[in-house]
Structure formats: C-alpha cells, structure tokens
Amino acid sequence: MIKEKYNKKTIFSCEVFPPKRNDDIYDIFKTLDEIKLLNPDFISVTYGAGGSNSKKTATIAAYIQNICEIEALAHVTAVGLDENSLTELLSELKRKQVQNVLALRGDKPRTMTEEEFEGRYYKHASDLIKVIKEKSDDMYIAAACYPEIHPESKSREDDIRYLKLKADYGVDSFITQMFFDNDILYRFLEDIRSAGINVPVHAGIMPITKVNQLGTSVSLSGSSVPKKLSNLIAKYSEDPEGMKKAGTEYAIDQVTDLIAHGVEGIHIYSMNKSDVTSEIYKAAF
Ligand code: FAD
Numbered sequence: 001m002i003k004e005k006y007n008k009k010t011i012f013s014c015e016v017f018p019p020k021r022n023d024d025i026y027d028i029f030k031t032l033d034e035i036k037l038l039n040p041d042f043i044s045v046t047y048g049a050g051g052s053n054s055k056k057t058a059t060i061a062a063y064i065q066n067i068c069e070i071e072a073l074a075h076v077t078a079v080g081l082d083e084n085s086l087t088e089l090l091s092e093l094k095r096k097q098v099q100n101v102l103a104l105r106g107d108k109p110r111t112m113t114e115e116e117f118e119g120r121y122y123k124h125a126s127d128l129i130k131v132i133k134e135k136s137d138d139m140y141i142a143a144a145c146y147p148e149i150h151p152e153s154k155s156r157e158d159d160i161r162y163l164k165l166k167a168d169y170g171v172d173s174f175i176t177q178m179f180f181d182n183d184i185l186y187r188f189l190e191d192i193r194s195a196g197i198n199v200p201v202h203a204g205i206m207p208i209t210k211v212n213q214l215g216t217s218v219s220l221s222g223s224s225v226p227k228k229l230s231n232l233i234a235k236y237s238e239d240p241e242g243m244k245k246a247g248t249e250y251a252i253d254q255v256t257d258l259i260a261h262g263v264e265g266i267h268i269y270s271m272n273k274s275d276v277t278s279e280i281y282k283a284a285f
Contacts, residue, residue: 002071002100002140003172005041006200011265012038012285013073013202014277017046018056025056027272029063034274036068038281044073044102044142044175044267050109051080054089062096072098073142076132077106078122086128090136100140102175103128126165133170145174145201147188151222160195167197174199175267178206178217180250181226182257189263202265203258207251207276209244211237248279255284 005011014035019028035043045060047053057074064072074093081089093101105125108117122128125143132141143166146159153159163174179185185203192201208214211233218225229250236243255266266284270277 002042002073002142005071006264008041010259010263010285011041011200011202012268012281013040013042013044013265014268014270015044015046015204016060016270016272018048018053018060019272020053022056025059028060029067031270031272031274032060032064032068035270035277036070038278040070040281041265042071042073042100043068044075047075047077047104047106048109049077049079049107050112051077051085052109058089058092058096058098061093061098065097071100073100073102073140074098075102075104076128077104078125078128079106079109079112079117079120081128082121083131086122086131087135090132090139094136099138100142101132102142102144103132103171104144124162126162126169129166129169129171140172141170142173142175142202143171144177145188145192146177147179147184148177148223150177156191160192160197163192164195164197167199171199173202173265175202175265176204177221178204178223178269180206180208180223180229180254182254182261184224185258185263186261200264202267203263204267204269205251205254205258205280206269207271207273207280208233208247209271209273209276210240210247211243213271244276248276251276251280252283255280259284 043064045057047057061072061074149159232246268277
C-alpha cells in the first residue's frame with residue numbers, strides 16, 4: 001500500500017495514460033518496464049473522460065501492481081458512474097490486486113450533453129470518496145487539489161473548503177494539478193495547512209518538452225505560465241531537441257527546489273516518456 005511509503009523523505013511517483021489504440025498497449029508495458037528501473041513508490045494510471053478506456057486503466061494498473069511489482073494507483077472518475085458500476089469497478093480492481101485509487105469528479109466528455117453531465121449520479125469527488133470509504137475501508141484513496149484553484153471555483157476559500165471536505169471524508173493524500181512556479185505551491189500549502197488539511201500533498205510536475213504541449217496543458221488546467229518558461233518556448237520554437245532539453249532542465253530545477261523545501265511527494269506527469277522521467281529522477285533525487 002502507498003500508505004506504507006510515508007516514512008521516506010520524498011515520495012517519487014509518476015502518471016501514465018492508456019493508449020488510444022488497443023494495439024499500442026504493449027508500448028505502455030515497455031514504458032512501464034523502463035520506469036520500473038527507477039523503483040518509483042507508485043505509478044498512477046489515468047481514466048478516460050466518462051469512463052472510456054476504463055478496462056485499459058484496470059489492465060495497466062494490474063500490470064504495474066503484479067508484473068512490475070510497483071504500487072499502482074488507478075484513477076476513477078465519478079462522471080459516468082452510479083452505485084452499481086462503482087461497486088463493479090472496485091471489485092475488478094481488487095480482483096486485480098489494485099488497492100489504491102485516485103478519486104476524481106472528471107470533466108464533461110464530448111459525447112455527453114450538458115444535461116447528462118449535470119444529472120450525474122455522483123456530483124463531486126467528495127461524494128465518490130465517501131462511498132469508496134464506506135464500501136472499501138481498506139483502499140488507499142488519493143484525490144486532486146489545485147494550487148491555483150479549480151477553474152470552476154468561485155473563490156479560493158470555497159475551493160479550500162471543499163478540499164477540506166475530501167480530507168474529512170478520509171482521503172489519504174492529494175496530488176496537485178500541474179504548476180510551473182513553486183511559490184504558488186508553497187502559498188497553497190500554507191493556506192491548506194492553516195485550514196486544518198494535514199494529509200500529504202504530492203506535487204504534480206509536468207515537464208514541457210514540446211513547444212505546442214504548453215498550450216494544450218495550460219488550456220486544460222488553467223495553470224499560469226511564468227515568463228521564464230514562456231521565454232524558453234519562444235527561444236526553442238524551431239528546435240525540438242533544444243526544447244526537450246530545456247523543458248527537462250526546467251522540471252529538474254522545479255523538483256530540486258521542491259525537495260529542498262521538504263515537499264512530501266513529487267508526481268511526474270510522464271506523458272508516457274520514460275527517458276524524460278528518468279532524467280528528472282536521476283538529476284533531482
Ligand atoms: P471536485 O473535487 O468535485 O471539484 C470540482 C469543482 O467543484 C471545484 O471547483 C470544487 O471546488 C467544487 N466542489 C468540490 N466539492 C464540492 C461540493 N461538495 N459541493 C460543491 N462544490 C464542490 N480527469 C479525468 O477525466 N481522468 C483522469 O484520470 C484525471 N486525472 C487527474 C489527476 C490529477 C492529479 C488532477 C489534478 C486532475 C485529473 N483529472 C482527470 C481532471 C479532473 O477530473 C478535473 O480537474 C475535474 O474538473 C475536477 O475533478 P475533481 O476531482 O478535482 O473534482
């Protein structure tokens with residue numbers, strides 16, 4: 001269980017996502033075999049919006065847990081789930097020896113109407129957390145948090161109040177949305193600690209290794225981009241190799257500073273790239 005890892009100074013973990021095409025599943029297994037060599041404390045697997053690809057999430061999580069022998073954290077999104085399908089999903093994960101879940105609300109999938117989204121069975125991640133805790137008290141439950149607040153939140157106070165609800169329902173840890181300026185995380189940690197949220201927080205780091213990656217990532221996450229990073233992107237707009245190197249170095253600097261500040265965990269959004277993840281780990285840990 002991930003819980004048993006918290007005696008370490010800084011927990012190291014990363015995220016992978018299931019490939020779109022079934023045939024590409026072996027590519028992700030190969031990537032995982034490479035990431036395994038770094039001996040991460042856990043590897044998380046994303047869940048397609050509205051439950052698309054959920055079978056692949058479970059298959060990949062089982063590979064991580066049973067073949068790589070690394071703790072697997074399976075993402076689960078509330079959108080698209082009701083009581084029966086949640087019970088079924090938790091049973092499937094348990095059958096596959098996966099004991100750790102990241103409980104999320106999820107966003108509206110393109111295939112869902114606004115009405116269907118609004119009428120979802122579990123409204124928020126906190127509803128999912130409460131039910132998972134009741135059904136499977138032995139599961140490790142992580143949840144998402146947003147150092148720059150969730151884009152839909154009315155205020156920072158509201159966002160932190162709902163985060164506290166997730167903690168009160170028994171979340172074991174939080175993983176942050178990506179951020180590119182560590183001071184944003186330090187301020188957030190101060191605020192949530194003074195609000196009485198004391199569970200470990202894993203800092204989510206997204207290495208920007210391609211010029212066009214930032215646009216997609218930022219529009220999805222709402223994360224702000226410091227001048228230093230936007231300057232790098234402008235500088236390497238015609239130089240993919242240079243961008244990959246500079247983006248990896250930017251992430252290494254972020255991680256080194258976070259470890260020096262005593263963060264509890266570093267979670268790399270690997271984008272299924274074992275070489276970049278490995279470089280960051282070897283340079284910063
Ligand atoms: P919630 O905690 O429900 O929060 C959503 C909004 O509602 C916030 O504004 C919050 O303040 C507010 N809120 C929370 N609780 C309440 C309440 N009880 N009453 C009223 N308002 C409330 N998406 C995927 O589809 N698949 C993934 O695998 C995936 N992985 C992710 C991993 C991480 C680490 C992160 C940070 C995000 C991930 N996402 C994923 C995206 C996530 O689904 C979206 O950010 C989504 O918009 C919110 O999910 P949440 O669990 O934070 O929702």
